[in-house]
Amino acid sequence: MSKRVSLAGMHIDRTSAVPLHLQIAAHIREGILRGVFPAGTQFLGSREIARELGCSRTVVLTAWDLLYAEGYLVSTPRGSVMVASVAAPHVAPPSATPPASRPARTSERWQSLLGLDYETNWPSVFAPGAPDISTFPFREWSRLLRQSWQNPREQECLDLPSEGHPRLRSEIANFLGSVRGLVCSPEEVVVTSGTSGALDFCSRMILDPGDEVWVEEPGFIEARWALTAAGAKLVPVPVDDKGLVVSEGIRRAPGARLIVVTPSHQYPLGVSMGLERRLELLDWANRNDVWVIEDDYNSEFRHQDSMIASLRSLDREGRVIYFGTFSKIMMPSLRLGYIVANRNFIDGFSKGRARIDVHTSGIGQLALAEFMREGHLLRHLRAMRRVYAARRNALIDAIAALMPDDLTVSSAVTGLHLVALFTDAMQARMSDGEAAAVLKQSGIHVQPLSQNFLEQPTRQGLVFGYGRLQVEDATPLLARIAAIIGSGRRNAPSAPAICSRTVRTIKGS
Numbered sequence: 346m347s348k349r350v351s352l353a354g355m356h357i358d359r360t361s362a363v364p365l366h367l368q369i370a371a372h373i374r375e376g377i378l379r380g381v382f383p384a385g386t387q388f389l390g391s392r393e394i395a396r397e398l399g400c401s402r403t404v405v406l407t408a409w410d411l412l413y414a415e416g417y418l419v420s421t422p423r424g425s426v427m428v429a430s431v432a433a434p435h436v437a438p439p440s441a442t443p444p445a446s447r448p449a450r451t452s453e454r455w456q457s458l459l460g461l462d463y464e465t466n467w468p469s470v471f472a473p474g475a476p477d478i479s480t481f482p483f484r485e486w487s488r489l490l491r492q493s494w495q496n497p498r499e500q501e502c503l504d505l506p507s508e509g510h511p512r513l514r515s516e517i518a519n520f521l522g523s524v525r526g527l528v529c530s531p532e533e534v535v536v537t538s539g540t541s542g543a544l545d546f547c548s549r550m551i552l553d554p555g556d557e558v559w560v561e562e563p564g565f566i567e568a569r570w571a572l573t574a575a576g577a578k579l580v581p582v583p584v585d586d587k588g589l590v591v592s593e594g595i596r597r598a599p600g601a602r603l604i605v606v607t608p609s610h611q612y613p614l615g616v617s618m619g620l621e622r623r624l625e626l627l628d629w630a631n632r633n634d635v636w637v638i639e640d641d642y643n644s645e646f647r648h649q650d651s652m653i654a655s656l657r658s659l660d661r662e663g664r665v666i667y668f669g670t671f672s673k674i675m676m677p678s679l680r681l682g683y684i685v686a687n688r689n690f691i692d693g694f695s696k697g698r699a700r701i702d703v704h705t706s707g708i709g710q711l712a713l714a715e716f717m718r719e720g721h722l723l724r725h726l727r728a729m730r731r732v733y734a735a736r737r738n739a740l741i742d743a744i745a746a747l748m749p750d751d752l753t754v755s756s757a758v759t760g761l762h763l764v765a766l767f768t769d770a771m772q773a774r775m776s777d778g779e780a781a782a783v784l785k786q787s788g789i790h791v792q793p794l795s796q797n798f799l800e801q802p803t804r805q806g807l808v809f810g811y812g813r814l815q816v817e818d819a820t821p822l823l824a825r826i827a828a829i830i831g832s833g834r835r836n837a838p839s840a841p842a843i844c845s846r847t848v849r850t851i852k853g854s
């Protein structure tokens with residue numbers, strides 16, 4: 346009989362949370378897989394091993410039982426413990442690069458997704474689109490979360506429909522009717538994990554790899570990610586002062602399968618799409634059987650003029666898939682949003698989704714339905730409209746007063762951000778990327794407009810979020826920015842800023 350193997354060299358960690366029998370089993374498993382304990386190796390008896398390791402015999406026997414069950418060990422006719430002959434090839438000898446530090450092998454689609462370089466979630470008062478949550482009614486929200494989950498209905502815990510909680514769907518339909526003037530039934534609504542989740546599913550549902558999609562140029566980079574992950578071919582279509590240039594889209598990609606637009610408040614430029622363009626877009630989409638996604642983010646915050654009707658409300662053929670989100674009117678980490686579309690689309694969407702991720706987490710859905718039913722969302726929205734309008738005005742005033750020769754505010758009647766376009770003089774001095782880089786060195790983080798282009802940028806500017814900008818900070822911050830990148834005025838004025846809130850619309854590129 347060959348010599349029986351001891352475990353005397355094994356290191357036992359008595360401070361570890363991993364029980365001793367699992368440590369012994371892991372040591373032997375690893376040794377077998379690496380060929381240190383080849384098939385046929387016999388171990389010392391359990392009493393001797395227990396003595397060597399300073400543990401009880403039961404611990405060793407429990408480890409043996411586990412390895413018998415997993416097929417690593419067998420017992421000999423004479424009752425010894427022996428390494429089984431496992432057909433699996435030996436694991437390669439350890440390589441110089443530990444597996445964790447090797448790049449994961451991924452699909453080409455995933456690689457192109459990671460190749461889209463863009464910074465997200467940076468902490469700055471100027472982060473575009475970040476809402477202020479300091480006055481969010483957390484007390485009501487937590488009461489409703491508690492209340493919803495104290496006595497949940499069994500059905501809600503076990504089997505939530507993939508379309509979302511029926512009560513939330515119905516509250517969303519009411520909300521859209523009263524806040525957005527969009528008439529829809531609860532059956533046309535699906536709850537999603539925000540706009541990003543909605544886009545991920547819709548692009549996989551609508552597109553085959555290689556299909557062309559019109560995206561706005563400049564546009565919402567994050568929308569491009571989900572489309573890229575679905576294998577779409579992105580076709581940038583320019584935006585002018587009337588919104589997406591439909592004729593250019595037709596020229597560049599007449600065979601497109603999907604169009605993604607932000608008609609009420611184009612991201613990032615802020616322009617709203619004119620009626621003629623909307624009709625042109627719908628007409629072309631209808632004639633060519635192309636889906637249109639309307640991302641209606643932020644339209645709840647209209648600071649000037651009256652609310653613009655949604656593209657979906659013009660749609661007679663169920664062509665438009667409308668996206669809304671609670672990321673701005675509540676907070677992004679909720680990951681709750683919704684789709685409104687024709688019932689056939691909703692049906693196909695929900696059935697397919699039920700096979701992939703089932704549904705959006707139910708935790709917040711019921712609480713949100715109650716939050717809306719009790720009127721807290723509308724109250725919060727009304728209060729935040731006033732807050733954001735004041736912040737927007739303070740920012741526009743500060744830009745007009747401190748950088749009149751450098752920046753021109755583009756359309757900024759909706760939302761939580763505005764674009765300050767570079768004047769020709771400013772553009773002659775530096776690019777927006779250079780401006781953002783020098784500002785960042787001084788601790789001021791502003792997004793360069795050019796980051797939102799897929800192709801060569803045709804405009805230069807800075808994207809200022811103001812959702813989290815305190816009114817009193819606007820002038821001092823703009824004075825610092827002017828001192829760093831401005832052409833003339835170096836100091837903040839002591840007199841109140843000259844107000845010029847009439848917003849100029851941008852000219853076509």
Ligand SMILES: Cc1ncc(COP(=O)(O)O)c(C=O)c1O
Nearest residue numbers: 474539540541565612642670672
């Ligand atoms: C154009 C646009 N759409 C939608 C969203 C919201 O995305 P989500 O609902 O995934 O948070 C944002 C957020 O910044 C946005 O800028």
